[in-house]
């Protein structure tokens with residue numbers, strides 16, 4: 001299982017694939033990202049890669065289970081999904097949904 | 104400070120026009136990300152973990168109140184209300200929108216600033232002593248020379264694609280506050296001209312630069328640098344980016360052979376075409392006069408009363424000020440290291456406060472130090488208490504300069520896409536652990552420097568205690584280095600003991616510090632001195648939890 | 651990594667902005683050298699064969715080659731091609747300046763390889779007289795450079811006077 005993520009071209013913010021619509025199909029809250037089956041994930045990544053006026057640097061994050069990214073990438077992906085861990089700018093979305101953090 | 108003339112303005116303007124066009128082409132899809140990336144990097148625009156980051160050069164760390172106010176404005180208008188001062192005497196904005204970069208660059212140009220050559224394999228911003236022009240121990244003011252180098256290196260056509268980035272540092276004082284010997288080229292001003300050191304640096308293969316020339320006349324500085332760079336450009340390694348810095352070349356050739364090749368190249372150059380004439384050096388020097396010092400006698404009695412009445416002020420004076428060459432004046436350091444804060448960060452409101460204080464009490468001048476603090480270089484001593492109170496009200500009154508909580512920390516994994524581990528939360532944890540002012544004063548000078556990866560932006564090799572973040576299968580780990588220093592006795596710390604997890608680092612440092620307090624001969628023996636006297640092994644065990 | 655318009659077939663343009671034909675031909679090391687054709691020799695071959703050759707030839711210099719080794723044969727060299735296998739390898743800039751400013755070479759100095767509009771300005775400043783430019787509109791590039799970069803801070807191998815010279819010429823006059 002995988003998540004598809006990228007940075008938005010215009011403001012560079014981290015966004016997550018939820019559906020094929022642009023822009024509303026890419027969300028800033030990782031919790032709303034679509035859990036993709038591996039084969040499907042590759043195809044969606046390939047389809048989005050050329051869409052360079054919308055997104056930059058798209059890549060897949062493998063998930064060990066629904067909620068945990070693989071260990072190798074854990075800290076990095078965790079910080080990327082939640083915002084800086086130092087309380088300056090963390091995504092408030094998660095908190096608004098009463099989750100302590102996104103992942 | 105230096106003031107642009109129409110040539111300087113035109114040169115920045117032409118670059119901004121060019122980059123605006125490149126941004127436009129990228130946004131409209133005329134050029135791809137692959138094509139755009141090297142172009143945006145040449146203008147200091149990175150795509151970091153969470154957003155675009157813009158790095159703005161603060162030439163040799165010198166700022167006017169107007170420029171700081173502009174930073175505040177940019178932080179407020181285009182970012183999330185703060186900026187981050189770096190160990191390279193630059194400022195970074197962490198949450199920039201690509202489409203707004205041209206507008207930001209135009210705003211910066213209004214106050215004679217730019218982001219040119221803040222990244223890429225070119226000659227970067229020259230750094231210098233944050234107390235230049237004010238310090239008592241200064242032989243000659245390094246700022247005019249740094250400005251001369253800035254102009255020569257800006258868009259230098261031969262050196263835009265060096266093997267790796269190239270950093271020059273310059274000091275004019277006997278105490279080296281610019282860490283010149285851990286730079287690609289370090290320049291020490293002496294009565295006889297420049298002593299030139301080449302091939303120092305941090306990063307993967309840290310090295311202290313050897314002396315390659317002594318007594319170089321200032322009027323020949325540019326042609327000599329040109330020769331240094333030419334030898335490096337031609338023979339520096341390009342097959343492995345980790346071995347591409349000049350320190351590797353100098354080590355491979357030997358300092359003497361490198362110096363010989365530079366000398367030969369220097370003699371072959373048309374020096375007169377390269378070296379600016381004395382009239383130009385004099386013109387640049389004329390921008391750096393001593394301020395028109397306020398002629399007001401220092402009121403010692405009032406000063407003593409204020410210190411007696413407010414012990415926090417007394418401590419702040421003790422720790423955050425440095426003797427000035429004008430006895431009624433003093434240089435003061437505004438610590439950007441509040442207990443538990445983010446090292447080097449300042450909010451828009453804080454930047455405005457600092458700019459106002461500079462206007463009201465410091466002849467409009469500020470500096471940023473490589474230790475990520477802000478300096479008011481010339482302040483009348485009668486104004487100190489007022490300044491302190493205003494700083495304190497703005498959360499800028501921390502009295503910890505050069506102490507254990509005055510840490511250097513790079514952005515690390517909270518922002519930086521190259522990072523292995525976080526730096527900032529670790530700095531915050533350590534800071535909280537040594538929050539106690541009395542304890543901190545008892546410990547005295549102790550410099551902790553933290554990098555989130557081997558690139559060493561946090562200068563961990565030259566920290567008395569250095570901390571390096573590494574990645575162990577997705578988990579953050581930290582190696583501890585002991586015994587580094589960046590002063591005139593520059594030395595590199597060595598990894599001591601086994602790596603530690605983030606939770607274990609603060610306690611380990613506490614044990615090391617406790618041991619130091621037990622072992623020092625007297626309070627004047629600093630941590631680095633005790634460590635030098637007894638050796639690293641003495642402290643190694645303390646790093647780890649007793650079994 | 652590619653750059654704007656780098657997909658275009660390269661065209662040869664002079665520093666003055668004129669597109670010209672390329673009548674020089676790079677010889678592979680095993681090809682025989684004809685009597686007096688417009689041949690470009692590799693650096694190694696130039697060093698080996700120029701001592702015994704009589705005509706005038708072109709020489710291709712790669713980034714690792716030391717241009718000063720050509721000093722004894724400069725009068726037999728009609729053209730130098732400086733190769734940029736990737737635009738990030740900046741050794742060719744030094745090569746061009748040494749050729750022009752130290753060795754006094756007066757023939758054409760041509761940049762070939764990964765030669766892109768975003769580096770063209772630097773190349774012209776270092777003394778290149780011709781660029782084999784990967785760009786759809788090479789004339790536009792040269793015109794744009796000339797209009798954009800009026801001033802330079804430092805002297806190099808072109809006609810630009812450093813800004814300090816302009817500053818002080820004015821006050822002296």
Ligand code: SF4
Nearest residue numbers: 513519522555556560
């Ligand atoms: S040291 Fe590494 S982690 Fe820290 S800012 Fe530099 S590159 Fe990023």
